[in-house]
Amino acid sequence: MADRDSAQWWEALRRHEFVVQGCADCGRLRFPSRAYCAGCRSRSWRWQAVEPLARIESWIVTRGHTVVMVRLEAAADCVLYGHWRQPRAPRPGEQVHVAYEDADDVTVIEWRPGNTLAGGRGWN
Amino acid sequence: MTKRLLGFRDRTAVAGVGYTAFSKNSGVSTLTLACEAVLAALADAGLTADDVDGLATHRVGDSAAPSLVGPALGLRAPAWYLDQFGGGSVSHSVLGQAALAVAAGLAETVVCYRAINARSEFRMGQAPNPSPEAQYQVPYGYAAPVQMYAMYARAHMLKYGTKAEHFGELAVAQRAYAVKNPRAMMRTPITLDDYLASRWIAEPLRLFDCCLETDGACALVVTTAERARDLRHPAVLISAAAWGGGESPLSSTDVTTTAAAELAPRLYAQAGLGPADIDVAELYDCFTYSVIVQLEDYGFCAKGDGGPFAAAGTLPVNTHGGFLSEGYVHGINHIAEAVSQLRGTAADRQVPGAQVALSTAQPGYVLPATSALILRRS
Numbered sequence: 001m002a003d004r005d006s007a008q009w010w011e012a013l014r015r016h017e018f019v020v021q022g023c024a025d026c027g028r029l030r031f032p033s034r035a036y037c038a039g040c041r042s043r044s045w046r047w048q049a050v051e052p053l054a055r056i057e058s059w060i061v062t063r064g065h066t067v068v069m070v071r072l073e074a075a076a077d078c079v080l081y082g083h084w085r086q087p088r089a090p091r092p093g094e095q096v097h098v099a100y101e102d103a104d105d106v107t108v109i110e111w112r113p114g115n116t117l118a119g120g121r122g123w124n
Numbered sequence: 125m126t127k128r129l130l131g132f133r134d135r136t137a138v139a140g141v142g143y144t145a146f147s148k149n150s151g152v153s154t155l156t157l158a159c160e161a162v163l164a165a166l167a168d169a170g171l172t173a174d175d176v177d178g179l180a181t182h183r184v185g186d187s188a189a190p191s192l193v194g195p196a197l198g199l200r201a202p203a204w205y206l207d208q209f210g211g212g213s214v215s216h217s218v219l220g221q222a223a224l225a226v227a228a229g230l231a232e233t234v235v236c237y238r239a240i241n242a243r244s245e246f247r248m249g250q251a252p253n254p255s256p257e258a259q260y261q262v263p264y265g266y267a268a269p270v271q272m273y274a275m276y277a278r279a280h281m282l283k284y285g286t287k288a289e290h291f292g293e294l295a296v297a298q299r300a301y302a303v304k305n306p307r308a309m310m311r312t313p314i315t316l317d318d319y320l321a322s323r324w325i326a327e328p329l330r331l332f333d334c335c336l337e338t339d340g341a342c343a344l345v346v347t348t349a350e351r352a353r354d355l356r357h358p359a360v361l362i363s364a365a366a367w368g369g370g371e372s373p374l375s376s377t378d379v380t381t382t383a384a385a386e387l388a389p390r391l392y393a394q395a396g397l398g399p400a401d402i403d404v405a406e407l408y409d410c411f412t413y414s415v416i417v418q419l420e421d422y423g424f425c426a427k428g429d430g431g432p433f434a435a436a437g438t439l440p441v442n443t444h445g446g447f448l449s450e451g452y453v454h455g456i457n458h459i460a461e462a463v464s465q466l467r468g469t470a471a472d473r474q475v476p477g478a479q480v481a482l483s484t485a486q487p488g489y490v491l492p493a494t495s496a497l498i499l500r501r502s
C-alpha cells in the first residue's frame with residue numbers, strides 16, 4: 001500500500017504521530033507525501049507535526065458504513081479520508097480530530113467529533 | 125500566457141461514425157469489437173480500410189491496441205498510431221490528438237475507436253487503481269468511482285443546496301431521450317418517483333444516478349475538412365479540442381469545481397465561441413452529478429446553479445441517453461451523438477437546427493485532468 005514517497009508517513013501514523021510534510025524553503029504544508037513542493041518546487045522538506053484537527057467536507061454511506069472526507073485546519077489544501085463510527089451522521093463543517101485505529105499491520109484514521117484538547121484528554 | 129493557435133480551428137472533420145451493438149455480453153473479443161466499429165465508421169464515411177493511415181484509442185489495459193487492430197485489418201500504410209493510457213478523462217483527447225496529426229499532415233485518415241467488454245470481461249473499478257492517492261482511500265473502503273462521485277455530489281449539495289430531485293430530473297430527461305434511441309440499452313421511461321425509489325449505491329447516489337456497464341465499441345473517422353466535404357455526409361468540423369488542467373482531489377481547495385473550469389476558457393477561445401453558442405451538449409455522465417458540475421464549469425449557469433439548471437432542461441443534454449441510458453463506451457459515444465446531431469440525422473431525438481455541439485470527458489475527479497471538443501456543422 002505505502003510507496004517510496006509515503007512509507008515514512010505511514011510509519012508515523014503507526015506511532016500515532018500526525019505529521020505532514022513542510023517545505024523547508026517556503027513553509028508550505030503538503031499531503032499526500034511527495035518529493036517536490038508544488039509551490040516553490042523545492043525538494044527540501046521535513047516532517048512537521050500539525051494539530052490533528054479537520055473539518056467535515058463531505059461523507060458517503062457505502063455498504064452500511066460511513067466514510068468521511070475532511071480538510072485539515074492547518075492546511076486548506078490537504079484533504080484526508082477516514083472512518084466515521086458515531087451513531088449519528090456527520091455534520092457539514094463540524095470539527096473533528098484523529099483517533100488512531102490499529103490493525104495487524106497498519107494504522108488508519110477514525111475521525112471523531114470535536115477537539116479532544118478542549119476536554120484535556122490529549123490527542124488519543 | 126496567450127497561445128497563438130496555428131491553423132487548428134476547423135481544419136479537420138469527423139467524416140464517419142460506426143457502432144457495434146451495445147449489450148451486456150458481446151460474446152466476442154475487444155479486437156473483434158474494435159474491427160467491427162472501425163469498418164462501420166469507414167463504411168459510413170464511404171471509405172475502406174485501404175484509405176486509413178492512422179488509428180487511435182485509449183485503454184486501461186482492457187482492450188485491443190492500434191498495433192493489434194491495424195494488422196488485423198490489413199492496414200497498408202499505418203503511418204500514425206496513438207495508444208493513450210487512460211479512462212474517461214482522456215476520451216476526448218484521443219480525437220483531438222488525431223485531429224492534430226491530420227492538421228499537421230502526419231496522417232490523412234485516422235480512425236479513433238474505443239472497444240470494451242465492460243460488463244462481461246473487464247468491469248470498471250475492478251483493476252487496481254494505479255494512482256498513489258489510492259493508498260489514502262482504500263483502507264476506508266473508498267475506492268470505486270461511484271463512491272468518489274457520491275462524496276463530491278454531497279459536497280456540492282451541502283455547499284449549494286443541490287437536491288436529489290435535480291439529479292433525478294436529469295436522469296428522467298436522459299431516459300426520455302434513450303426511449304427515442306434504437307441503440308440505447310435502457311428504453312423504458314422512468315419518472316422522478318422511480319428515481320427517488322431506486323436503491324442507494326453509495327449514498328447520496330442511487331441506482332439511477334449511475335452509468336450502465338456495456339459491451340460495445342464505437343469509432344470515428346477523422347480527416348481533413350477539404351476531404352470530408354467530398355465524402356458522404358455533411359462535414360462536421362472539429363472547431364476546438366483541449367485537454368489537461370486540474371488539481372488533485374486530495375489537494376484541491378474546492379472539490380465542487382473541476383478541471384473543466386480551467387479548460388473551458390481555452391476550449392471556447394480555440395473555437396471563437398462561447399457557451400451561448402452551444403446548441404447541444406453531450407457531457408460525460410458516469411454519474412448524474414458529473415453533468416451538473418460541468419454545466420457550471422463550462423459556463424452554462426453560475427457556480428452552484430447546476431442542479432436547478434439541469435432540472436429545468438433548457439439546454440439539450442445527452443440526447444442519446446448518455447452513459448445512464450444509452451450505454452457506456454467511455455466517452456466516444458458522446459462524440460458520435462454530437463456528430464449525428466450536427467448532421468441532422470438524430471431522427472426523433474434531433475435538436476432542431478443544431479449547428480454547434482460541445483462534448484466532454486470525465487471532468488477531472490477520478491484523475492485530475494479532462495478533455496473536450498467543440499464540433500460544428502460545416
Ligand SMILES: [Zn+2]
Pocket residue numbers: 023024025026027028037038039040041042
Ligand atoms: Zn516550497
